[in-house]
Amino acid sequence: xxxxxxxxxxxxxxxxxxxxxxxxxxxxxxxxxxxxxxxxxxxxxxxxxxxxxxxxxxxxxxxxxxxxxxxxxxxxxxxxxxxxxxxxxxxxxxxxxxxxxxxxxxxxxxxxxxxxxxxxxxxxxxxxxxxxxxxxxxxxxxxxxxxxxxxxxxxxxxxxxxxxxxxxxxxxxxxxxxxxxxxxxxxxxxxxxxxxxxxxxxxxxxxxxxxxxxxxxxxxxxxxxxxxxxxxxxxxxxxxxxxxxxxxxxxxxxxxxxxxxxxxxxxxxxxxxxxxxxxxxxxxxxxxxxxxxxxxxxxxxxxxxxxxxxxxxxxxxxxxxxxxxxxxxxxxxxxxxxxxxxxxxxxxxxxxxxxxxxxxxxxxxxxxxxxxxxxxxxxxxxxxxxxxxxxxxxxxxxxxxxxxxxxxxxxxxxxxxxxxxxxxxxxxxxxxxxxxxxxxxxxxxxxxxxxxxxxxxxxxxxxxxxxxxxxxxxxxxxxxxxxxxxxxxxxxxxxxxxxxxxxxxxxxxxxxxxxxxxxxxxxxxxxxxxxxxxxxxxxxxxxxxxxxxxxxxxxxxxxxxxxxxxxxxxxxxxxxxxxxxxxxxxxxxxxxxxxxxxxxxxxxxxxxxxxxxxxxxxxxxxxxxxxxxxxxxxxxxxxxxxxxxxxxxxxxxxxxxxxxxxxxxxxxxxxxxxxxxxxxxxxxxxxxxxxxxxxxx
DNA sequence: GAGCACTGC
Numbered sequence: 292x293x294x295x296x297x298x299x300x301x302x303x304x305x306x307x308x309x310x311x312x313x314x315x316x317x318x319x320x321x322x323x324x325x326x327x328x329x330x331x332x333x334x335x336x337x338x339x340x341x342x343x344x345x346x347x348x349x350x351x352x353x354x355x356x357x358x359x360x361x362x363x364x365x366x367x368x369x370x371x372x373x374x375x376x377x378x379x380x381x382x383x384x385x386x387x388x389x390x391x392x393x394x395x396x397x398x399x400x401x402x403x404x405x406x407x408x409x410x411x412x413x414x415x416x417x418x419x420x421x422x423x424x425x426x427x428x429x430x431x432x433x434x435x436x437x438x439x440x441x442x443x444x445x446x447x448x449x450x451x452x453x454x455x456x457x458x459x460x461x462x463x464x465x466x467x468x469x470x471x472x473x474x475x476x477x478x479x480x481x482x483x484x485x486x487x488x489x490x491x492x493x494x495x496x497x498x499x500x501x502x503x504x505x506x507x508x509x510x511x512x513x514x515x516x517x518x519x520x521x522x523x524x525x526x527x528x529x530x531x532x533x534x535x536x537x538x539x540x541x542x543x544x545x546x547x548x549x550x551x552x553x554x555x556x557x558x559x560x561x562x563x564x565x566x567x568x569x570x571x572x573x574x575x576x577x578x579x580x581x582x583x584x585x586x587x588x589x590x591x592x593x594x595x596x597x598x599x600x601x602x603x604x605x606x607x608x609x610x611x612x613x614x615x616x617x618x619x620x621x622x623x624x625x626x627x628x629x630x631x632x633x634x635x636x637x638x639x640x641x642x643x644x645x646x647x648x649x650x651x652x653x654x655x656x657x658x659x660x661x662x663x664x665x666x667x668x669x670x671x672x673x674x675x676x677x678x679x680x681x682x683x684x685x686x687x688x689x690x691x692x693x694x695x696x697x698x699x700x701x702x703x704x705x706x707x708x709x710x711x712x713x714x715x716x717x718x719x720x721x722x723x724x725x726x727x728x729x730x731x732x733x734x735x736x737x738x739x740x741x742x743x744x745x746x747x748x749x750x751x752x753x754x755x756x757x758x759x760x761x762x763x764x765x766x767x768x769x770x771x772x773x774x775x776x777x778x779x780x781x782x783x784x785x786x787x788x789x790x791x792x793x794x795x796x797x798x799x800x801x802x803x804x805x806x807x808x809x810x811x812x813x814x815x816x817x818x819x820x821x822x823x824x825x826x827x828x829x830x831x832x833x834x835x836x837x838x839x840x841x842x843x844x845x846x847x848x849x850x851x852x853x854x855x856x857x858x859x860x861x862x863x864x865x866x867x868x869x870x871x872x873x874x875x876x877x878x879x880x881x882x883x884x885x886x887x888x889x890x891x892x893x894x895x896x897x898x899x900x901x902x903x904x905x906x907x908x909x910x911x912x913x914x915x916x917x918x919x920x921x922x923x924x925x926x927x928x929x930x931x932x933x934x935x936x937x938x939x940x941x942x943x944x945x946x947x948x949x950x951x952x953x954x955x956x957x958x959x960x961x962x963x964x965x966x967x968x969x970x971x972x973x974x975x976x977x978x979x980x981x982x983x984x985x986x987x988x
Numbered sequence: 989g990a991g992c993a994c995t996g997c
Contacts, residue, residue, distance in 0.1 A: 393996080394994095395995090421996090422996075422997055438995095438996065438997080440995090440997045441996090441997070443996095444997060469996065469997085575991095576991080576992075606993080632993055633994055634993080634994065636994085637994085653993060654993035654994085655994095669993090777997095779997080807997095809994095810992065819990090875997090933991075935992085954991065954992095958990085960991095960992080
C-alpha cells in the first residue's frame with residue numbers, strides 16, 4: 292500500500308468484563324477460544340467451560356430479572372437465545388418469548404432462520420410481527436420476533452405486556468428512538484412485574500451504561516433478597532462474534548478532502564491488493580455521485596489496466612432495481628466497488644466485501660428546540676460506528692479497513708458513541724406515545740439518555756396547540772386519544788381527523804401516506820430536466836399536496852404499473868408503500884368511527900384540513916424584499932420555497948409548508964397556497980386577526 | 989434555480 296498508511300493498534304481481543312460492580316460475568320463463547328473461561332457467579336470467580344453458553348444464559352435468566360448480554364455480530368445470540376428459553380419452558384402457559392429488532396428485514400430473516408433451525412413452519416411456534424404483516428398464530432406462537440416500534444404499539448393495548456415472559460431487545464446499542472423508549476418503559480414494567488425477564492443485547496462499548504441504567508435502587512434490592520426472589524442485579528454476559536480479523540490502517544496526516552482521499556485509496560487498493568470487493572462509506576448522494584464519476588473517469592483514462600473495476604453507487608433514494616445492482620454477481624476477474632451512505636453500515640449487508648474505506652463522516656440529524664427546526668449535517672462518526680464499518684470487511688475472509696483519518700484523531704478525538712437519536716429529534720411523537728401509556732410526568736421520565744428540557748417543553752407546546760393535550764398536559768378526548776392511535780406524525784394525524792368534518796378524508800389519507808414517506812420521486816436516473824418535466828405533468832397551482840393526489844390517481848389508473856412509474860420518474864417501491872399505509876389508515880379510520888368521504892375536486896376543503904394540522908407552518912411573502920423571500924408568521928424566520936416544489940417561482944402571497952430543510956437557506960418542502968382567513972378559522976388560539984395592515988395585501 | 993443520512997409505527 293501507499294506509504295501514508297500506518298497500521299492501527301486496535302487488536303482483536305477476547306472480551307473480559309470486570310465484575311467490580313457485582314454483576315455476573317462470563318467469558319467468551321467464540322470458537323477460536325477453546326477450553327475454559329472465567330465467570331463470576333454470585334461474586335465467586337469460577338472457571339467454566341465455554342461451551343456452556345446455554346447453561347450460562349439460562350442461569351442468568353433464572354436468577355436475574357435484568358440481564359445485559361453483550362454480543363458481537365455473528366455470535367448467534369439472536370437465533371440461539373430464544374430457542375434456549377423455549378426449551379427451558381419460558382414460552383409455556385400461554386406466554387411468549389419476544390425478541391425485538393430495530394429493522395423489519397432483520398425481524399423477517401431472524402424469524403425465518405429460527406423456524407428453520409427448529410424445523411417448524413414460520414407463523415406457528417415461531418412467528419413475527421412487523422407493520423403490515425402479522426405472521427403469528429394466537430395460542431400457538433411461542434417465540435415472536437417483532438420490531439421495537441410494534442412492541443411499543445402493543446403496549447397501548449396491553450401496558451404491562453402480559454403476553455410475554457421474556458423480552459429480548461436486540462441491537463440496543465444503536466439507541467434508536469423506539470429502543471430508548473422501550474427500555475425506559477420496560478424498566479417501569481419490571482417494577483410491576485418482577486417475574487418479567489429482560490435480555491438487552493448490546494455492543495460491548497455500551498454494556499456498562501446499560502447495566503448501570505438497570506441497576507435497581509438499594510432499597511428494592513434488599514427487599515428482593517429478603518423475599519428470596521432472584522437478584523435484580525443486572526448482569527453482563529459476553530459473547531464473542533465469529534467475524535474475521537480486519538486489519539485497520541490510518542492516514543499519517545489528516546486528509547484535506549475526504550472525497551479525493553477516498554478515490555485515491557480505492558485506486559491504490561485496486562492496484563496493489565488481491566481480489567475482493569471494496570466498500571466505501573461517504574455521506575450522501577452528492578458525494579457518492581461525484582466519487583463514482585471520478586473513479587469511472589480514472590478507470591477509462593487508465594484504459595485496460597483498470598477496466599477490472601465496476602463502480603456502483605448505493606443510497607436509499609435509488610430505485611430498487613438500481614439498488615439491486617450491488618448484489619449482482621461479478622464476472623471473474625472484476626472487482627466490485629460500492630460507494631455507499633450509511634445504508635451499508637447496518638441496513639444492507641454486502642457479501643464479498645474485503646476492503647472498507649471509511650471517510651469518518653456521515654449525515655446526521657440534529658434538532659434545535661428553540662427554532663423547532665430539524666436539520667441534516669455532515670458530522671464525524673463515533674468509534675462504535677467506525678468499528679461497525681470496519682467489521683463489514685470481515686464477513687467472508689480476513690479483510691482490511693482504511694480509515695481516512697489519523698490514528699491520533701481516532702484515539703483522542705473521535706467520540707466513543709454517537710449522540711442517541713432521542714437527543715437529536717423532535718419529540719412530539721414520543722411524547723404523545725408516553726402520554727397514551729399514562730406517563731404524565733414526561734420531564735421526570737427515567738430516560739436512558741434524557742433529552743433536553745427545551746425539547747420536551749417544545750413538544751408539549753406543539754401538542755397543546757394541536758388540541759391534543761389540555762392545560763394540564765393530559766390527552767384530550769377524543770382528539771388526543773385518536774391522534775395517539777394513528778401511527779403518524781401528530782400534525783399529520785390532526786390533519787386526518789379534521790378531514791372528517793370537512794368531508795375530504797379519502798383525499799387526505801392519500802396525502803398523509805405520501806407525506807409520511809421520504810420521497811415518491813426517483814433519484815440518480817435521467818437528467819434534472821427530465822425529472823422536472825415529469826413533475827410538471829402532475830402539477831397544479833394549489834401546491835404540492837394536491838399535485839400528489841394527481842400522482843396517486845395516475846398510479847391507480849395505470850393499475851399500479853411499474854412501467855408507468857418508470858416513465859414518470861416515480862419510485863415504484865415508494866408508491867407501493869404509500870398504498871399500504873393508505874390501506875392501514877383506511878382501516879384505522881373505520882375503527883375510530885370516521886367516515887371516508889371524497890370532496891371530488893374541491894381542493895379548498897383539502898387545504899383547510901392540511902391547515903388544521905400545519906397552521907404553525909404558515910408563511911407570508913415579504914412584500915418589499917427581494918422576490919421569493921417568505922417569513923414564518925410565528926417567529927419571523929426567513930424561508931424560501933424549495934426549487935423542487937411546484938410553487939417554486941409562483942410565489943403565492945400566503946403558504947403553508949410541510950417541512951423545512953436547512954442548507955444554505957431554509958427551504959420549505961411541500962408547500963400549498965392558502966387564504967390567510969383559513970388560519971384564524973382553523974387555529975384562533977394561535978393566530979389573531981391584526982388590524983388591517985396595508986403592507987400585508 | 990437547487991437538493992433529500994437511515995430506520996420505524
